[in-house]
Amino acid sequence: MRVEFTVNGARQTLDLDARTTLLDALRHHLHLTGSKKGCDHGQCGACTILLNGRRINACLALAVMHDGDDITTIEGLGTPEMLHPLQAAFVKHDGFQCGYCTPGQIMSATAMLQEARAGWPSHASAALQGPVNLSDTEISERMSGNLCRCGAYSGINAAIREVAAGADTAEAAE
Structure with missing residues (x-):
């Protein structure tokens, strides 16, 4: 399935299996590895991202559910030269x-x-x-x-x- 969302200010379009989690889309398809896969059950928070300004566990969300949404990962907060x-x-x-x-x-x-x-x-x-x-x-x-x-x-x-x-x-x- 085709999904489009904005990640850290950049528009992204991916063709994904409908079962792909948002965390896996970020890590494996967009190579944004800051969000971690800890428990893969939504219990540890290592995968926390901002979705439309609100925090969610990316391991619990399917990427295709978030077509059109705005996502911020740790890579979108600051840079090594200008930390958040x-x-x-x-x-x-x-x-x-x-x-x-x-x-x-x-x-x-x-x-x-x-x-x-x-x-x-x-x-x-x-x-x-x-x-x-x-x-x-x-x-x-x-x-x-x-x-x-x-x-x-x-x-x-x-x-x-x-x-x-x-x-x-x-x-x-x-």
Whole structure:
């Protein structure tokens, strides 16, 4: 089946078997290997990407279901010369060890910060409406779909807190 979508700002057209997952289309057909195949069951978050601005596990989605959609992978966030703020914060706070889960963690954190800025509550939120306080408990709840087998959670949380604080500062200055 023919499927067309925009990946990291570039229009892509692929002829795929209808059973091809979005993760396999990205990794094997477009050679974007940043998104990892961890569990292949949607439980680890290593394959997290942004689909139309919202985070999903690419291993659970069939590519043909997303004809016309906009996809962002870790390769679309920043470059080695110009890191995305979350990428830079992960490096600064040692938010990775082996690095396998890092792309999924960063993609999930990107969406999670957008969700928090929009006021979306989580299970750990004190209130259903109003501003979200990104405490460690709140961050951990919102990032619970992403596992780090090396246990770099303290660095991951520190990186997310730093970027969230910077975003709050930037928004206040506007």
